[in-house]
Amino acid sequence: MKNEITELVRAYRRGDTQSFNKLVLHYQTKIYNLALNYVKQQEEAKDLTQEIFVTVYRSLPKLKDDTKFSSWLFQIAINHCRNRYKKLQKIGFFNSLSLNDPDFPVMLSGGETPEQKLERKDVITKVQNAITTMPAAEKEILILRDIQELSYDEISTVLNVPLGTVKSKLNRARISLKNRLKSEM
Amino acid sequence: MNTMDCKNIEELFSAYTEKELDAQTAVLLESHLSTCKACMREWDYLKETLQWIACIEHVPPPSDLLAGIHEKLEQRNIFSRFINWFRYANPTMSIPAAAMTVLLAFAGMSLYKNFFQHQADIPFSKETQTLNLADNKADLKPYLNTPTNSYQVIQKPDFQGFRFDVLHSRLQSKNSTNHPASINYNTRMDRGIINGFETQNNLFEAHSDLEDLLPGNNFRHHLTPDFMITLKTADPATRTRISQQLLAEKKWHPKMYKNDLFLLFLKSTELTNLQNTLALQEIGGPPFSNFPGPSNTDKMLMVAVRIQ
Numbered sequence: 001m002k003n004e005i006t007e008l009v010r011a012y013r014r015g016d017t018q019s020f021n022k023l024v025l026h027y028q029t030k031i032y033n034l035a036l037n038y039v040k041q042q043e044e045a046k047d048l049t050q051e052i053f054v055t056v057y058r059s060l061p062k063l064k065d066d067t068k069f070s071s072w073l074f075q076i077a078i079n080h081c082r083n084r085y086k087k088l089q090k091i092g093f094f095n096s097l098s099l100n101d102p103d104f105p106v107m108l109s110g111g112e113t114p115e116q117k118l119e120r121k122d123v124i125t126k127v128q129n130a131i132t133t134m135p136a137a138e139k140e141i142l143i144l145r146d147i148q149e150l151s152y153d154e155i156s157t158v159l160n161v162p163l164g165t166v167k168s169k170l171n172r173a174r175i176s177l178k179n180r181l182k183s184e185m
Numbered sequence: 186m187n188t189m190d191c192k193n194i195e196e197l198f199s200a201y202t203e204k205e206l207d208a209q210t211a212v213l214l215e216s217h218l219s220t221c222k223a224c225m226r227e228w229d230y231l232k233e234t235l236q237w238i239a240c241i242e243h244v245p246p247p248s249d250l251l252a253g254i255h256e257k258l259e260q261r262n263i264f265s266r267f268i269n270w271f272r273y274a275n276p277t278m279s280i281p282a283a284a285m286t287v288l289l290a291f292a293g294m295s296l297y298k299n300f301f302q303h304q305a306d307i308p309f310s311k312e313t314q315t316l317n318l319a320d321n322k323a324d325l326k327p328y329l330n331t332p333t334n335s336y337q338v339i340q341k342p343d344f345q346g347f348r349f350d351v352l353h354s355r356l357q358s359k360n361s362t363n364h365p366a367s368i369n370y371n372t373r374m375d376r377g378i379i380n381g382f383e384t385q386n387n388l389f390e391a392h393s394d395l396e397d398l399l400p401g402n403n404f405r406h407h408l409t410p411d412f413m414i415t416l417k418t419a420d421p422a423t424r425t426r427i428s429q430q431l432l433a434e435k436k437w438h439p440k441m442y443k444n445d446l447f448l449l450f451l452k453s454t455e456l457t458n459l460q461n462t463l464a465l466q467e468i469g470g471p472p473f474s475n476f477p478g479p480s481n482t483d484k485m486l487m488v489a490v491r492i493q
Binding site: 021024025028029030032033036042046047049050051053054057087090091092093120123124127128142146147167168170171174175177178181182 | 195196198199200205227230231234235237238239240241243244245246247250251253254257258425428429432435441
């Protein structure tokens, strides 16, 4: 898959705009969900995701190594998410959102009774809420590793921190989340 | 290390889940867990937490996400054209261009108008342009003064022309088949997305998002708004409401700086809606015909709103 992405990036550089569309379609779910974890509201997450890809479109010619597209994309996405989060926080945007806001959706797979689904949805909502209330640095690393499933190397590049720091911070973030959820489990 | 104590055992949990511990440490950890109920409980909590995280599934993005990206790219294109309209030549411009500037400085108002109308037909055809606007500096106009809220509209504060510094201005020709991103890269000053700004000597220094993301590039421009609206309110709720309303109106291309300063780029036809949003009786200023633009409805205005 990595080679296919690199090929799409190169095709885009040659002027094939369809390749850009394919890149968007490949990454849109991950980036949209990353944005959703920051801004908690679907319409805002949609706008943020679009802004991220607009920046990618405009600055892709400056990407030095085509094989690093994924890390570069997440780097741009994280910067956008941080900026948007700060702006929204300043205007009190999050104060008007309920933590149990239905606009912060929970996706569940099938194979369960409605009661089981309801219970699971309830727990997952608690987990998501606990994640959103974590300090930014802990939240970021947890999302990148455990939700976005980036490798340690990728996280190290995206957050511009050494590999060892990634590992120790991730452990701290997981322990922190565990402690937040302990009383609710 | 022959034994483990409870104090530091949690530090190893992540590495243990990822199977990154060396064999000896893993055996010690397992041995400790089998004898220490408290640590075992913490380990169970962590496993459960990770299981719940793993249950979080990605939410599918909206189906019109891609279309919206292209819409935004197109808007930026229109916006950059609008900016081109108002740019000034840079201080190192050629002698003929400098001479042109002097001539224009001595020209009368009618000549100005003719010049703008002429430019409307060929807005993107020159390598560099020097545009100037008439200085319609108006007195401050107070509106709606109440004990808690007061509004005033300042039209063109310390107006020195609509200024947009362009270090180089190679433009996209109308028939260009070049790749848009390449054009963007080569003529970045013309196509910058303005997402932040700050006041300095009554000018807005605007910079593009690319500057944040790609440090070391010069994406800064100076802009002066057509209108500067200062709202005074002692009520935090009113402040928050207006801020949210301004930011929510995407077609105004709202940009916020330092929580109290907003920059809007809107069509002249949107001015009435802005007036309603801000609960102003009217927004003063010259008739729209004084603003350059291809047609009445296409005239783009730059409005700064400060909430004090």
